[in-house]
Amino acid sequence: MAAKLKKGDKVVVLAGKDKGKEGTITSVDPKAGKAVVDGINIAIRHTRQSQTSQGGRIPQATPIDLSNLAFLDANGKPTRVGFKTTDDGKKVRFAKTTGDVIDA
Numbered sequence: 001m002a003a004k005l006k007k008g009d010k011v012v013v014l015a016g017k018d019k020g021k022e023g024t025i026t027s028v029d030p031k032a033g034k035a036v037v038d039g040i041n042i043a044i045r046h047t048r049q050s051q052t053s054q055g056g057r058i059p060q061a062t063p064i065d066l067s068n069l070a071f072l073d074a075n076g077k078p079t080r081v082g083f084k085t086t087d088d089g090k091k092v093r094f095a096k097t098t099g100d101v102i103d104a
Contacts, residue, residue: 003030004081004093006103010072013040013064022072026061034063073098 005011005025012022023037041064049055070078079097086092086101093102 003028005035005066005069005071009102011035011037011069012072012078013037013068014070014078015068016041016064018064025069028066029063032063033066035066035069036061036063037069040064071095071102074100 005028007025007028009025010022011025013019018040021040023040026036026038028035038061041062042059043062044057045060047053047055047058071081073079073095075098077097079095081093081102082096083091084094094100095102
């Protein structure tokens with residue numbers, strides 16, 4: 001199935017402890033149905049000091065389920081994502097609220 005949300009998309013969180021927060025997707029795992037959004041779903045990782053890195057409590061963004069994310073359209077409102085084919089036969093994503101093509 002084609003990906004409705006991709007790396008670099010601006011999204012808003014619909015459910016969970018970070019509900020209402022906005023961010024950009026940094027990575028997507030389509031098999032697990034999860035995505036990592038910067039600044040969202042932060043967990044503290046306790047790491048030991050090594051030769052190259054400083055140890056301590058390091059905040060890290062953890063994956064969040066794709067069903068809890070909504071794409072932000074040009075107006076900054078959450079929208080669902082659909083697919084349609086253009087005149088030249090390309091399959092593109094579009095915002096259901098405005099009808100604008102997302103990736104031209």
